[in-house]
Amino acid sequence: MxxxxxxxxxxxxxxxxxxxxxxxxxxxxxxxxxxxxxxxxxxxxxxxxxxxxxxxxxxxxxxxxxxxxxxxxxxxxxxxxxxxxxxxxxxxVSPFVAYLSERAEVSDAELAELESLVAQLQSQRKER
Missing domain, CATH: 1.10.10.10 (Winged helix-like DNA-binding domain superfamily/Winged helix DNA-binding domain)
Incomplete structure (x- = not known):
């Protein structure tokens, strides 16, 4: 739990x-x-x-x-x-992602981390 x-x-x-x-x-x-x-x-x-x-x-x-x-x-x-x-x-999570896309303060490091997480999610979906 x-x-x-x-x-x-x-x-x-x-x-x-x-x-x-x-x-x-x-x-x-x-x-x-x-x-x-x-x-x-x-x-x-x-x-x-x-x-x-x-x-x-x-x-x-x-x-x-x-x-x-x-x-x-x-x-x-x-x-x-x-x-x-x-x-x-x-x-x-769509409203959260929309918020991030409109927020100008997303750093390069944060963007890279988000891209990595999306790639990880896509990889997990392919394994199903």
Whole structure:
């Protein structure tokens, strides 16, 4: 079963914990929460929500819970994009592709990555 989707702030927290593994709530509250004006209790709530959704795990070390990412931010992003496409775009990627074609800020590297993904999709279709 895929983990539940997450919001922008939760995704940012997941990125933070991916870069700062085995962090306590207090450490995350200082390093992640304070710059965003989030109270320690808010950080704890977010961390526990992410844990209940399957994105974080925790273990007790010398009486303190240490949290680490159970899945990486990339998996969380894939899940969020999938949910967006299913719920907001009714399962169709066409509106998203149309948006990209109209957006002037697509870099050469992003375009190359998109072309590679399309080639991969075409290859998979041929194998069926």
């Amino acid at each position: 895929a983990p539940s989707t997450i919001g922008d702030q939760e995704l940012a927290l997941l990125h933070y914990l991916d870069e700062h593994p085995a962090a306590s709530v207090g450490e995350v509250a200082v390093g992640f929460g304070e710059p965003r004006a989030l109270a320690r209790s808010t950080v704890l709530t977010m961390m526990e929500r992410l844990r209940s959704k399957g994105y974080l795990r925790r273990r007790q070390v010398k009486g303190i819970y240490r949290y680490s990412a159970a899945t990486g931010p990339a998996e969380a992003m894939r899940s969020a994009v999938g949910s967006f496409i299913e719920k907001t775009l009714s399962g169709s």
